[in-house]
Amino acid sequence: MAKVKYYYDSENLAYRKIKVRKRKKFGVAVLFLVASALFGFICFVVLLNTPYFETPKDRLQAREIDNLKLNFSILNKKMDQIDDVVAAIEDRDNNLYRVYFNKSAIPDSVRKSGFSGKNRYRALEGYDNSQLVINTTKRVDVLSKELAIQSKSLDAILKLAEAKGDFLSAIPAIQPVRNENLKQMASGFGYRTDPFTKARKMHEGMDFTAKTGSPIYATGDGFVAKADNTASGYGNHIVIRHGFGYETLYAHLSKYKARAGQRVKRGDVIGYVGSTGRSEGPHLHYEVHKDKKVVNPLNFYYGNISAVEYVVIAQLANQENQSLD
Known part of the structure; x- marks a missing residue:
């Protein structure tokens, strides 16, 4: 049973009962319910964004992210091996093939230059693992450019070689x-x-x-x-x-x-x-x-x-x- 409240009437020198209107009671009840619902929603959102509350979908996404990180790591190791092979080809191109035909060596600044101008990787920014993806993408782009330059260089050497068959036959070119x-x-x-x-x-x-x-x-x-x-x-x-x-x-x-x-x-x-x-x-x-x-x-x-x-x-x-x- 709700408590009865009184106020003091100084004019009549008497205590009078406080009468609460039903509309006001309803408004207070509605406000309480709305506040409770809002508080509950906020708590739910906070829980969803904490590591202590993980849904099956979150666990699946976490596994996919770990798999992607592993794949990127394997890809980078393979690119390390490709880099070694490309470096050997570039070295032979500069110090052997081009020397044969009195062609100037292609400087490293040209072979390994980056990409000037606008940011090519803006679309990859803003994610949890953006740096990993951006760095790997850059390596692929630079490697692709190196291979394109080397391919053009070898095409030029091949044209020179076709005109110098006797010269190429005379060069000591195999292991003894x-x-x-x-x-x-x-x-x-x-x-x-x-x-x-x-x-x-x-x-x-x-x-x-x-x-x-x-x-x-x-x-x-x-x-x-x-x-x-x-x-x-x-x-x-x-x-x-x-x-x-x-x-x-x-x-x-x-x-x-x-x-x-x-x-x-x-x-x-x-x-x-x-x-x-x-x-x-x-x-x-x-x-x-x-x-x-x-x-x-x-x-x-x-x-x-x-x-x-x-x-x-x-x-x-x-x-x-x-x-x-």
């Missing part, structure tokens, strides 16, 4: 020892530890470790200028003059297959791996000379290996170790 006969890349071009004096000295070629008797191949067309053991340290060795300023040397042979004055084609067997002369074990010491200056043979293995194999060989050849001669 095939991969199936190769034990390891023992030492590369550069400063290495001498196996006899233990001092660091310039190693002017590459050492290919293989079994005695493994075939050695001419790396380009030319004629055999020398096939003897008169040069100090090289033991049995062959020198091929290819023309256009190129010359190759093959040292420590066990025996010869070619003789001085003989013309050879790229891929012809000219001798066999051995350990004659100043040598620590069976291997081929191989040098490339251009215009009477020694150059790194690694820049010339484009005729019989893939870009991925080139990356592996480059990593092995660039290790600081001891040479075999």
Whole structure:
């Protein structure tokens, strides 16, 4: 039962009962109900936006987001591998193909430049994982541009090559020892530890470790200028003059297959791996000379290996170790 309320009537000096109108009671009741409903709705919205209240749909979306993050992570790892291969192709393009034809190298500022002008990725902004998506999209765009530039460059090189068939045949362009006969890349071009004096000295070629008797191949067309053991340290060795300023040397042979004055084609067997002369074990010491200056043979293995194999060989050849001669 509701309490009865009174007020004091000062004129009549008496207490009188306060009468509440039904309309007012109804209004108060309605206001209370509206306020309660509003408060309940606010609480419900707050709960929906807290991690403590998760619907099945929220859980499904969370799993989808986690899967997308994983896929983006895998995609970025694959792009890392593609970047390595593209970098190797670009290196060979600048330092080999373009050098052959006296073409200027394409600078990195052109190959790896971004995209100027308006913001291409505005539509991807404003989401929880926007940065991940934007960064990955940028990498794909830059990689696509690099491949487009490289494709155009190789098209230009191909046109030049079609007019210079003899020149290309003369270039020492393959490994002198095939991969199936190769034990390891023992030492590369550069400063290495001498196996006899233990001092660091310039190693002017590459050492290919293989079994005695493994075939050695001419790396380009030319004629055999020398096939003897008169040069100090090289033991049995062959020198091929290819023309256009190129010359190759093959040292420590066990025996010869070619003789001085003989013309050879790229891929012809000219001798066999051995350990004659100043040598620590069976291997081929191989040098490339251009215009009477020694150059790194690694820049010339484009005729019989893939870009991925080139990356592996480059990593092995660039290790600081001891040479075999």
